């Protein structure tokens with residue numbers, strides 16, 4: 655576990671926050687930090703975005719897909735502020751990890767395996783849509799894929815080296831498997847099949863060792879506008895003062 659934690663810290667703090675790494679990364683720097691990204695069918699990720707306006711009872715989130723999931727810029731002149739939606743954390747992370755310098759194409763060589771499955775977006779069909787009555791089954795199709803497609807990747811460490819990111823709080827995925835009649839949530843995180851997988855998500859539970867909290871991407875429009883106003887005033891743009899009013 656220690657190396658996983660170290661890896662995440664490096665990933666989240668060092669590499670994603672600064673792209674101006676002055677010294678090129680050497681193979682030695684990547685020791686014990688190699689990541690392999692599993693190639694999942696597009697039904698587990700990209701296809702879910704293609705349907706961004708079709709999820710029942712849920713707002714259209716298409717405009718938030720812009721700029722690799724960061725959303726639209728707060729203003730056409732804004733250089734660094736975006737109107738992000740927390741639901742897009744899975745895409746934001748997926749896009750960023752492609753720039754991680756210690757990626758490997760060889761799953762046997764990797765220290766950890768990333769599963770680019772957009773759990774939260776896929777859960778919308780169970781939470782609000784036609785699959786509401788089978789929401790306890792959420793995740794079984796992914797597990798089946800991992801067992802039938804290159805199963806040796808999972809078997810090597812029984813999933814202990816796998817991790818994924820979820821955009822929504824744990825309470826949406828922790829419905830007991832035997833709850834009848836169904837209550838809110840899917841059972842994705844209740845299946846023993848996924849107990850070995852490390853999960854990064856906002857609002858994890860305190861007791862399962864595999865859940866690790868990450869922050870929500872900001873989505874506070876008002877705050878963003880004020881931040882942007884300050885930024886624009888600093889570069890001498892008088893329009894910025896209007897935004898603060």
Ligand SMILES: *[C@@H]1O[C@H](CO)[C@@H](O)[C@H](O)[C@H]1NC(C)=O
Pocket residue numbers: 783784785786787
């Ligand atoms: C789910 O089950 C309930 C109770 O059996 C039923 O009334 C409802 O129509 C079902 N919903 C869907 C989307 O199948």
Ligand SMILES: *[C@@H]1O[C@H](CO)[C@@H](O)[C@H](O)[C@H]1NC(C)=O
Pocket residue numbers: 812813846847848849850
């Ligand atoms: C999880 O790991 C344990 C050993 O730590 C193993 O017995 C179990 O089969 C693994 N679960 C899956 C679904 O691979």
